[in-house]
Amino acid sequence: MALTAIDWAIVAAYFMLSVGIGLYFTKRGGESLNEYFLSGRQVTWWLAGASMVATTFAADTPLVVTGLVSAHGVAGNWLWWNMLMSGMLTVFFFARLWRRAHVMTDVEFAEIRYSGRPAAVLRGFRALYLAIPINLIILGWVTKAMIKILTISLGLRDVSVLGRNVPGEVIAVGICFVITVAYSAGAGMWAVLWTDLVQFVIKMSAVIVLAVYSVRAVGGMDKLKAGLTTHFGSADAALSVLPVKMTSNGIEAYAWMPLLALFVFLSVQWWAAWYPGAEPGGGGYVAQRIFSAKTERDGVLATLFFNVAHYAIRPWPWIITGLCTILLYPAGITCAVCVPNDHEAAYVQAFVDLLPTPWRGFMMAGFAAAYMSTVGTQLNWGASYLVNDFYKRFLNRTATEKHYVAISRWATIFLFLASAVVTHYLGTIEGAWKFLLALGSGTGLVLILRWYWWRINAWSEISAMIASFVVSVTAINLIKPRFPASDLRADAWVMLVTVAVSTVVWLGVTFATKPEPDRVLEAFYRRVRPGGPGWAVVSERAGFGRESIPGGALAWTNWIAGIVAVYSTLFGIGKLVLGNLVPGLVMLVIAAVAFAWIARSFREEPATLPGVGVPA
Numbered sequence: 001m002a003l004t005a006i007d008w009a010i011v012a013a014y015f016m017l018s019v020g021i022g023l024y025f026t027k028r029g030g031e032s033l034n035e036y037f038l039s040g041r042q043v044t045w046w047l048a049g050a051s052m053v054a055t056t057f058a059a060d061t062p063l064v065v066t067g068l069v070s071a072h073g074v075a076g077n078w079l080w081w082n083m084l085m086s087g088m089l090t091v092f093f094f095a096r097l098w099r100r101a102h103v104m105t106d107v108e109f110a111e112i113r114y115s116g117r118p119a120a121v122l123r124g125f126r127a128l129y130l131a132i133p134i135n136l137i138i139l140g141w142v143t144k145a146m147i148k149i150l151t152i153s154l155g156l157r158d159v160s161v162l163g164r165n166v167p168g169e170v171i172a173v174g175i176c177f178v179i180t181v182a183y184s185a186g187a188g189m190w191a192v193l194w195t196d197l198v199q200f201v202i203k204m205s206a207v208i209v210l211a212v213y214s215v216r217a218v219g220g221m222d223k224l225k226a227g228l229t230t231h232f233g234s235a236d237a238a239l240s241v242l243p244v245k246m247t248s249n250g251i252e253a254y255a256w257m258p259l260l261a262l263f264v265f266l267s268v269q270w271w272a273a274w275y276p277g278a279e280p281g282g283g284g285y286v287a288q289r290i291f292s293a294k295t296e297r298d299g300v301l302a303t304l305f306f307n308v309a310h311y312a313i314r315p316w317p318w319i320i321t322g323l324c325t326i327l328l329y330p331a332g333i334t335c336a337v338c339v340p341n342d343h344e345a346a347y348v349q350a351f352v353d354l355l356p357t358p359w360r361g362f363m364m365a366g367f368a369a370a371y372m373s374t375v376g377t378q379l380n381w382g383a384s385y386l387v388n389d390f391y392k393r394f395l396n397r398t399a400t401e402k403h404y405v406a407i408s409r410w411a412t413i414f415l416f417l418a419s420a421v422v423t424h425y426l427g428t429i430e431g432a433w434k435f436l437l438a439l440g441s442g443t444g445l446v447l448i449l450r451w452y453w454w455r456i457n458a459w460s461e462i463s464a465m466i467a468s469f470v471v472s473v474t475a476i477n478l479i480k481p482r483f484p485a486s487d488l489r490a491d492a493w494v495m496l497v498t499v500a501v502s503t504v505v506w507l508g509v510t511f512a513t514k515p516e517p518d519r520v521l522e523a524f525y526r527r528v529r530p531g532g533p534g535w536a537v538v539s540e541r542a543g544f545g546r547e548s549i550p551g552g553a554l555a556w557t558n559w560i561a562g563i564v565a566v567y568s569t570l571f572g573i574g575k576l577v578l579g580n581l582v583p584g585l586v587m588l589v590i591a592a593v594a595f596a597w598i599a600r601s602f603r604e605e606p607a608t609l610p611g612v613g614v615p616a
Helices: 005-029 032-042 045-055 061-072 072-081 085-102 108-111 116-153 167-188 189-217 220-231 237-238 261-272 282-294 297-314 314-329 347-354 359-395 401-424 432-438 446-449 457-483 488-512 516-526 533-540 552-579 581-604
Strands: 159-161 164-166 242-245 250-252
Touching: 005 167, 032 167, 032 189, 032 282, 032 359, 032 401, 045 237, 045 282, 045 297, 045 359, 045 432, 061 072, 061 314, 061 347, 061 552, 072 261, 072 314, 072 552, 085 189, 085 261, 085 282, 085 297, 085 552, 108 116, 108 359, 108 488, 108 516, 116 167, 116 347, 116 359, 116 457, 164 220, 167 189, 167 359, 167 401, 189 282, 189 314, 189 347, 189 359, 220 237, 220 314, 237 250, 250 314, 261 446, 261 488, 282 297, 297 314, 297 552, 297 581, 314 347, 359 401, 446 457, 446 488, 457 488, 516 533
Parallel strands: none
Antiparallel strands: 159 164, 242 250
């Protein structure tokens, strides 16, 4: 693909803006760890929420969605849409509690909720585990995807570096990475947040434009639907948002989504499995944005905005382009870095073939923005664990804030260099991805209940992690060979077995070990005020009497309303885009009613509950 001077000027302007933001916030970000990792806890809800959305829009995300709809139609997205229920749980049950905890990282939570050596071991282990293997594989994964994108789109010539030929795409990605490291290491979270906002606007604009050009290329929406009906055998199989169909025999699942797998996705996985960006009970970089919010209300609104944008608004431009690629490239794409008949890569080929100047330059800037927003967050997030939860906690507890900021910058550079090594060897360690995530595949329930049941202790979490890892790895080796490749029933059985066994294990360990000391439980309760029957003994002893959970019954109705609102918005937008006006408007009216229900509760609640969020 040839880029004109105008295209390159757009790309250059984007890079200059990113660097300029980093330079602007360098002094402020270097004042303290609080400024460097949490922006001084002074972030508005819309900035924090936009950053959450931008971070989860990686360079490979549109490609993954394209692969899903190519194989399974629109309903293939239920493989990730199901996580909304966990996201809404974070909005109405955990966002306020995270903000009240007044911690710098979610890993630090271990030593305000638990005590002694088990708590310290849990904190240190999770800090290193998340910052190095998990974080580096995510960085390597998105970097590998960006190299693939640039290989297809630009086809740059090799460059001689120290006597070795280096692919031009690797050099180009390296430039993106170095610029990201520069503003992330220099200014910390302030630069990450504001560049995320700019990057989100660029990314969304680019993918919307590509969706419009893709529909034009196939002859319009009617021809798209007709072609998809022929390809999939029916309009429902291609365009239905539901992964099941109604027949004379009742509810039937499509072949790719057996009812058992659907049951597990909708009723188990979203609360039982830990996944980056969709942690049960919140956590990771979503929690980091909540910590940075000015008030509890800002934290809640940021998380609500994220879930609405992430699940309801953002997917449709990807989906529409993905559907168009089925007709434009029915056999997929062949390239040097593609798998055979690569349908995911068809998304990149579409923008190469369809977009004119200046939209080509805008799309290249959009892919760079998608890549850099994820990298910037991962670097800052990983460095926060290495410095706050390992270096400062275990190696050097008495240094100055300036010293810790300097170490944070070096930690960011270390993660950059380490991720380059991981990217180079990613082809040999991709299999480790599932094993690393297996460590958290059955820990979701304990991560939720630690907030609402005083009896959970450090050994509960430790045993849950160990049991989940051992059981899931064993189940994968014993169960998966009994099913055909890509059969989701195998994944469903692995999940059910892992959750059942690990839950029995951690419950048994919980009751076999001593609870946390009263002073620790009471200090945590005063700091966070989680309320509910699970804390009744502690709350009465601390002088608060019996308290309900924050929001009481309204929290449950808001959770249901949030799920209804987002799914109705998602389905309503889809209906309108596909030309079904009346059903689309009905769905959007339902969404509006659900959002109105949520809004009335926000008007009645204080921005921050007095007396909480301060270490006892």
